[in-house]
Amino acid sequence: MVSFAVVGVVTLFAVNPADASPASPKYQQKSGPYVVRGVDSAADRNRVGGTGASIDSIENGAATVTATPDEARQIERLGFSISRTRTEGFPAADSGYHDYAEMQAELDRAAKAYPKIMQKLSLGKSYEGRDLPLIKISDNVAKDEDEPEILYDAHQHAREHLTVEMALYLVRMFTEGYGKDPRITRLVDTREIWIVPDMNPDGGEYDLTGGKYHDWRKNRQPVGGGYKGVDLNRNWGYKFACCNGSSSSLSSETYHGPQAFSAPETQRLRDFVLSRRVGGVQQIKAAIDFHTYSELILWPYGYTMNTTAAGLGSDQQKTFSALGHAFARSNGYTPEQSSSLYITDGSIIDWLWATQGVWAFTFEMYPNSPSKGGFYPPASVIDAQTARNRDASLTLAEYADCAYRVIGKQQLCATAPSPR
Structure with missing residues (x-):
C-alpha cells in the first residue's frame, strides 16, 4: 500500500535536497529497502518509478522503495538523495x-x-x-x-x-x-x-x-x-x-x-x-x-x-x-x-x-x-x-x-x- 502525507513546515530558506552531484555509494547486493528524499511531486514519483524501483510508501517527500543496486544508482543519478533505511535507533542500553x-x-x-x-x-x-x-x-x-x-x-x-x-x-x-x-x-x-x-x-x-x-x-x-x-x-x-x-x-x-x-x-x-x-x-x-x-x-x-x-x-x-x-x-x-x-x-x-x-x-x-x-x-x-x-x-x-x-x-x- 502506498501512503501519502503532507505536513506543513515553516521554512526560512528554500533549498534543493540535492545540493551537489553525489558520488555513487557502494550499495550492497540486496533489493532494498531504501529511502529516497526529495520526492515532492508526481513527476518526481514517476522519475523514481521509471527506474524500475518499487515505491512502497511516500511521506513528507521521502519515498521508501525496493530497488536493485543498479536501480538505486539510477535514482541517485537523477539527483535524489538515497540511502538504506534504518529500523534500529540507539542501542537498547x-x-x-x-x-x-x-x-x-x-x-x-x-x-x-x-x-x-x-x-x-x-x-x-x-x-x-x-x-x-x-x-x-x-x-x-x-x-x-x-x-x-x-x-x-x-x-x-x-x-x-x-x-x-x-x-x-x-x-x-x-x-x-x-x-x-x-x-x-x-x-x-x-x-x-x-x-x-x-x-x-x-x-x-x-x-x-x-x-x-x-x-x-x-x-x-x-x-x-x-x-x-x-x-x-x-x-x-x-x-x-x-x-x-x-x-x-x-x-x-x-x-x-x-x-x-x-x-x-x-x-x-x-x-x-x-x-x-x-x-x-x-x-x-x-x-x-x-x-x-x-x-x-x-x-x-x-x-x-x-x-x-x-x-x-x-x-x-x-x-x-x-x-x-x-x-x-x-x-x-x-x-x-x-x-x-x-x-x-x-x-x-x-x-x-x-x-x-x-x-x-x-x-x-x-x-x-x-x-x-x-x-x-x-x-x-x-x-x-x-x-x-x-x-x-x-x-x-x-x-x-x-x-x-x-x-x-x-x-x-x-x-x-x-x-x-
Whole structure:
C-alpha cells in the first residue's frame, strides 16, 4: 500500500535536497529497502518509478522503495538523495537518547504546547535531505523585536549525541520555565533565543546504523575517491585550511572540504546568521556551540596560539576569558582559549567572532575521559549533564546585551564596536 502525507513546515530558506552531484555509494547486493528524499511531486514519483524501483510508501517527500543496486544508482543519478533505511535507533542500553525522528517529535510537541513563545522553523535541508530544525523562543515569538539575540547550536559532529540532548534541555528550560522561574522569564521577555538542535542529522543517523555505534564524526556528503564526509567544524569561512588545524585528506576525520562552506549544513547556518544582520548590524550577540567531550569552555581564536590577534584585542580577550571563567564556576569545566587544546582552523566560533562580532564559545561536554564513556556516555547521565550547563547558558544570555560588563567596561559597548 502506498501512503501519502503532507505536513506543513515553516521554512526560512528554500533549498534543493540535492545540493551537489553525489558520488555513487557502494550499495550492497540486496533489493532494498531504501529511502529516497526529495520526492515532492508526481513527476518526481514517476522519475523514481521509471527506474524500475518499487515505491512502497511516500511521506513528507521521502519515498521508501525496493530497488536493485543498479536501480538505486539510477535514482541517485537523477539527483535524489538515497540511502538504506534504518529500523534500529540507539542501542537498547542507550534508548534514553533521542534519534532524529524522536528529536523532531519532541520539538513538535513543544511548539504545540507553547505557541506563544516558541516557533519551530527550519534552516533548510542537510545533504541527504533531512530538515535542519531551528527553534525560536521569545515572548513575542512571531515578531522580530529589537532585542539581543543568542544562538545555541549542537551536533556538528555526528557521534556527539549528548549535544542534541543539551539542545532539547534548553528548549524545555526556556519554555517550561517561562512564567515560573523569574530568571528565565526575564530572559525570554528581553531576548530572542535561537536553538539549532541538530546540525548533522545525516551523520548522526548513520552513526546508529544497525543499532550500534560507528564512531562517525563528519557529515555524509560524498567527497571523492569513494569517501564520504566533511568535518563541519573545519568548514567555516574564517582562516579556512590556513594553519594545519584541519586536513586536506579525503579520509581524515578532520577533512575540511574542498572550500569553505562546501557542506550544505554549514551553508544553512551561515545563511541564517547572515540573515540576522539588520541595518548592517548583527543581532546575534552571543553563542554556544556544543560538543563532546573533555569538559572544556573554549573561546577564539583556534587558529593561532596568540591570545590577541587581528580583531581580538586585549579588552576583548579579557572579556572572553572572564565570561569563560564565570561559566566554569557553575559547570566545573576548564576554561581556556580554543588553541590551548589544539590548533583548529575553519571553526564556527572563529567565524562567528571574526566576521560577525558574536561572543562565541565552544562547550565540550561530559565526560572528561574515555573511561567514562568518551563520545558515548550512557543515557543515565543525560539529565545531570545537560542540567549542569543551565546556569552557564543563562549567564551567556544575560550578558548578551553588553558582554564588556563582565570586565567592568560597559562603556565599550557603545564606543568599541566588535569586528565585522
